[in-house]
Amino acid sequence: MMPVWLELIIRVVAVVVAFLTLPLIVGQAEHKVMAHMQGRLGPMYAGAYHGWAQLVADGVKFVQKEDITPRDADRGVFRLAPLVALFPYLLVLLAIPLGPGNLVAQPLDVGLFFVLAVLGVGVLAVLMSAWASANKYSLLGGLRGAAQLLGYELPLVLAAASVAMAAGTLSLPGIVEAWKPWWLLWQAPAAIIFFVSGLAEIRRPPFDMPIADSELVFGYMTEYTGLRFAFFLLAEYVGIIVIAALTTVLFLGGWHGPAADQLGWLWTLLKIFALSFVIIWLRVTYPRLREDQLQRLCWLVLVPLALGQLVLTAAVKVAT
Amino acid sequence: MTDDGERSTPGKGLVQGLAVTLKTMTKRSTTQQYPDVEPELPPRSRGVIALLEENCTVCMLCARECPDWCIYIDSHKEEVVVPGAARARQRNVLDKFDIDFSLCMYCGICIEVCPFDALHWTPEFEYAETDVLDLLHDKNRLGEWMRTVPPPPAHDVLGEPSKEEATAARKAAGPGAATAAKADVRRTSTPTAGRPNRAAHAKPEPPEQPQ
Numbered sequence: 302m303m304p305v306w307l308e309l310i311i312r313v314v315a316v317v318v319a320f321l322t323l324p325l326i327v328g329q330a331e332h333k334v335m336a337h338m339q340g341r342l343g344p345m346y347a348g349a350y351h352g353w354a355q356l357v358a359d360g361v362k363f364v365q366k367e368d369i370t371p372r373d374a375d376r377g378v379f380r381l382a383p384l385v386a387l388f389p390y391l392l393v394l395l396a397i398p399l400g401p402g403n404l405v406a407q408p409l410d411v412g413l414f415f416v417l418a419v420l421g422v423g424v425l426a427v428l429m430s431a432w433a434s435a436n437k438y439s440l441l442g443g444l445r446g447a448a449q450l451l452g453y454e455l456p457l458v459l460a461a462a463s464v465a466m467a468a469g470t471l472s473l474p475g476i477v478e479a480w481k482p483w484w485l486l487w488q489a490p491a492a493i494i495f496f497v498s499g500l501a502e503i504r505r506p507p508f509d510m511p512i513a514d515s516e517l518v519f520g521y522m523t524e525y526t527g528l529r530f531a532f533f534l535l536a537e538y539v540g541i542i543v544i545a546a547l548t549t550v551l552f553l554g555g556w557h558g559p560a561a562d563q564l565g566w567l568w569t570l571l572k573i574f575a576l577s578f579v580i581i582w583l584r585v586t587y588p589r590l591r592e593d594q595l596q597r598l599c600w601l602v603l604v605p606l607a608l609g610q611l612v613l614t615a616a617v618k619v620a621t
Numbered sequence: 622m623t624d625d626g627e628r629s630t631p632g633k634g635l636v637q638g639l640a641v642t643l644k645t646m647t648k649r650s651t652t653q654q655y656p657d658v659e660p661e662l663p664p665r666s667r668g669v670i671a672l673l674e675e676n677c678t679v680c681m682l683c684a685r686e687c688p689d690w691c692i693y694i695d696s697h698k699e700e701v702v703v704p705g706a707a708r709a710r711q712r713n714v715l716d717k718f719d720i721d722f723s724l725c726m727y728c729g730i731c732i733e734v735c736p737f738d739a740l741h742w743t744p745e746f747e748y749a750e751t752d753v754l755d756l757l758h759d760k761n762r763l764g765e766w767m768r769t770v771p772p773p774p775a776h777d778v779l780g781e782p783s784k785e786e787a788t789a790a791r792k793a794a795g796p797g798a799a800t801a802a803k804a805d806v807r808r809t810s811t812p813t814a815g816r817p818n819r820a821a822h823a824k825p826e827p828p829e830q831p832q
Contacts, residue, residue, distance in 0.1 A: 336650075337645070338642040339645070340651065340652075342652045342654075582639065586639050
């Protein structure tokens with residue numbers, strides 16, 4: 302057995318590496334998939350082969366840019382907000398199981414609870430950046446973001462509660478252990494609700510009203526430049542990974558698949574990338590919802606459906 | 622589809638939207654990788670105007686017809702002594718022939734109007750400059766473009782024959798046929814002139830009627 306500290310370092314390094322590479326892969330996929338869905342080619346020059354190094358080049362560009370803090374901005378809060386946006390996702394990645402048998406950075410008995418709680422911190426980053434920017438567009442975007450994130454937190458938690466109730470545990474590896482293929486049908490409404498409200502939680506199109514570049518310049522990110530802006534973008538891509546990973550773990554059976562004992566991690570990653578593709582696909586296909594349509598979808602469709610799913614889950618659970 | 626067809630299946634539009642984007646993704650993009658791959662230009666592309674200096678007689682038609690006066694021509698007269706002739710002939714010699722491509726609007730009127738085919742379109746379009754003054758092409762530069770003039774496109778098989786071809790065909794058919802053709806043209810050009818009227822006309826001018 303290796304010493305505890307070595308194991309700890311390996312796990313943390315692995316998570317940080319995943320945290321830095323997976324978003325790049327997803328970001329590059331978004332560039333190319335979106336381009337081809339729109340009949341374009343996307344980046345073709347950076348890195349010589351089909352623009353594979355585009356995001357690296359973007360990163361270098363962002364680092365070189367001037368870091369501007371507006372004069373009227375609340376300096377400390379303004380500068381802290383991008384980190385607050387990014388950090389929760391890093392913590393969430395810690396708790397996501399990749400494969401069977403302790404292949405998780407930090408197994409937690411209350412993993413689901415921890416993940417949902419930490420995800421909720423995202424709204425704080427939005428409000429911080431919006432309020433501290435001293436910009437009316439930022440403020441409007443932030444208010445929209447707050448309304449959206451608080452609203453969609455409810456169906457998200459209800460859908461997750463349904464699967465936790467089905468599995469009888471809050472531990473993420475435990476939920477995957479308990480998962481059976483027929484849950485795909487039983488928990489299907491919860492899966493869709495979780496995925497849709499997850500999209501809203503990470504403010505991806507068609508739920509990007511807080512950013513809404515055609516009406517709010519760039520929402521709460523309007524005043525950000527350089528590296529801090531890059532952090533917000535990185536947070537968006539990590540958000541895709543996190544939502545895809547959570548949906549995989551909770552509803553698609555995580556590492557379950559042929560030869561799960563050896564290739565479990567591969568199955569998890571495959572499912573995560575497939576869901577990331579769907580997230581990109583939805584972004585390309587659908588126009589942005591109006592603010593009232595957004596709230597209507599949440600409160601009149603998703604919340605009642607999630608409650609119905611809870612009742613169904615409870616009924617089946619009691620019956621079996 | 623009925624009037625309430627779009628209400629009949631909720632979510633149909635959403636699925637169709639997804640199908641459209643997915644189908645587009647599987648198709649090849651039509652993007653042209655321009656600086657790496659030369660574009661395939663259609664025939665008669667208007668890139669730049671070339672000057673064949675030998676054909677120019679300094680008639681100034683192009684400069685006068687140019688809508689934005691972007692052709693500048695200077696010339697002088699030269700005496701050419703022709704042996705056997707009573708007097709020395711005079712000939713125009715081109716000193717300057719500039720086209721300012723910062724003003725040119727590529728209407729092609731100069732090329733159309735040139736009676737001796739001294740001006741030609743070429744499809745070359747990569748002559749951007751960092752200084753606008755460099756867009757004034759002098760006659761040497763315009764002459765260099767001649768190398769890029771494509772051969773004229775093939776004649777339309779369904780179109781009427783060119784003037785040269787028609788003349789050649791008429792000459793080959795002999796002198797009688799030529800006048801008959803002329804008479805034929807006149808007959809069709811004045812359809813109101815009836816047969817008796819034409820007979821009356823025919824009397825005062827017998828030499829034109831060969832039969």
